[in-house]
Amino acid sequence: MDFELTEEQRLFRDTLRDFVDREIRPVVHEWEATDRYPTEIVERMKGLGLFGLTVPEEYGGLGADMVSFALVFEEISKGWMGIAGILGSHSLSCWMIARHGTSEQKERFLPDLAAGRRRTGIGLTEPGAGTDLQGIATVARRDGDHYVVDGRKTWITNARHASPLPVLVKTDPATTPAHRGMSVLLVEDGFEVLRDLPKLGYKGTESCELVFDGVRVPAANLLGGVEGRGMQQVLSGLETGRINIAARSLGIAQAAYDEALRYAAQREAFGRPIHDFQAVQLKIADMAIKVQAARLLVYWAASRADAGDRVDMQAGMAKTFASEAAIDCALASMQIHGGYGYSKEFAVERLYRDAPLMSIGEGTNDIMRTVIAKALTSGKESIG
Ligand SMILES: Cc1cc2nc3c(=O)[nH]c(=O)nc-3n(C[C@H](O)[C@H](O)[C@H](O)COP(=O)(O)OP(=O)(O)OC[C@H]3O[C@@H](n4cnc5c(N)ncnc54)[C@H](O)[C@@H]3O)c2cc1C
Secondary structure: OOOOOOHHHHHHHHHHHHHHHHHHHHHHHHHHHHOOOOHHHHHHHHHOOHHHOOOOHHHOOOOOOHHHHHHHHHHHHHHOHHHHHHHHHHHHHHHHHHHHOOHHHHHHHHHHHHHOOOEOOOEOOEOOEOOOHHHOOOEEEEEOOEEEEEEEEEEEEOHHHEOOEEEEEEOOOOOOOHHHHEEEEEEOOOOEEEEEOOOOOOOOOOEEEEEEEEEEEEHHHEHHHOOOOHHHHHHHHHHHHHHHHHHHHHHHHHHHHHHHHHHHHHOEEOOEEHHHOHHHHHHHHHHHHHHHHHHHHHHHHHHHHHOOOOOHHHHHHHHHHHHHHHHHHHHHHHHHOHHHHHOOOOHHHHHHHHHHHHHOOOOOHHHHHHHHHHHHHOOOOOOO
């Protein structure tokens, strides 16, 4: 068994670490507190080619393997998870267009998406339906060589910057089961951003509610060119999306551990560093175990995807464990910091606010557990 990164992956990780140290760490505290849009960091990410992570090389992207993909989200989230959000749904949708788009759609969108000249996101969730995507109410009615879209989407990351925004719609609302009447439209303009949703954490990147009021979308923008495949296209994209969230969780957990280790060595109580106390040592050991176990699950799920397997179960396991490790480690790190941990002057407070989103986004952990159990009880997957 080989648990090591390749030389190329190590070099890529070092480049990312250097980028995070130079461009993100110096500004994260101030920019996160003011919820400032990190335009300069986005420009630097374009320069590194990161918007082309999941775009094949023939369209000007990096065509990165899934382990390298995970490294990007881990390393950036060690510095600021909100920045990883800007790349997250962009990468998911680039992957979906590369995998399911027509040749014309790939040629038209992928080179610009890879360079960051165009950006994207994913429009699935609605005010009345998130987990239950077959319950969405957004409808696209065919009108000549266009679709006319009516509905609402909410919590859409990157909404102000996305063109095209892949939007899950019902092209045949009467069909049962509902997923057979669902499609993805690549919407370039015409929707209204109603508002930015106020959030506990995940600052820097926008999360918006959108209205589609008779938005006309050319029929040529139907992803893959065939109606009724939207749910299947989206679910395959979410597989990579869950590796991204698992890797972001790992980054948060590692950062919480790093902060705790550093603080416990510096802070003195009763004439000695607090890391001499067994109660603190137990927390540090538990955090290290969780971080390392999360890392193995994340890289394992990513490497199974690189081997060409379907990884619904593996990505679900990695996402569930790593996100819960992030939540546990953020709290333990805060406790090790004592009163300072509760202060906005220390990074651990941000990690504590960012961690819970990891158990919600791209499928809640409840749903991850049902996906894992279904794969095992149906005999499709096994462990041991
Ligand atoms: C900051 C942020 C950014 C986001 N970005 C995007 C984005 O870019 N694009 C996008 O489309 N969406 C986005 N989302 C939405 C996110 O994907 C949904 O919030 C998530 O899928 C859960 O859906 P919901 O909020 O409707 O919760 P619900 O589906 O209403 O779930 C509520 C609770 O019920 C449980 N539950 C529901 N159904 C079941 C079931 N069958 N079995 C067991 N438990 C169940 C859930 O686990 C959860 O605990 C974002 C959300 C947030 C908070």
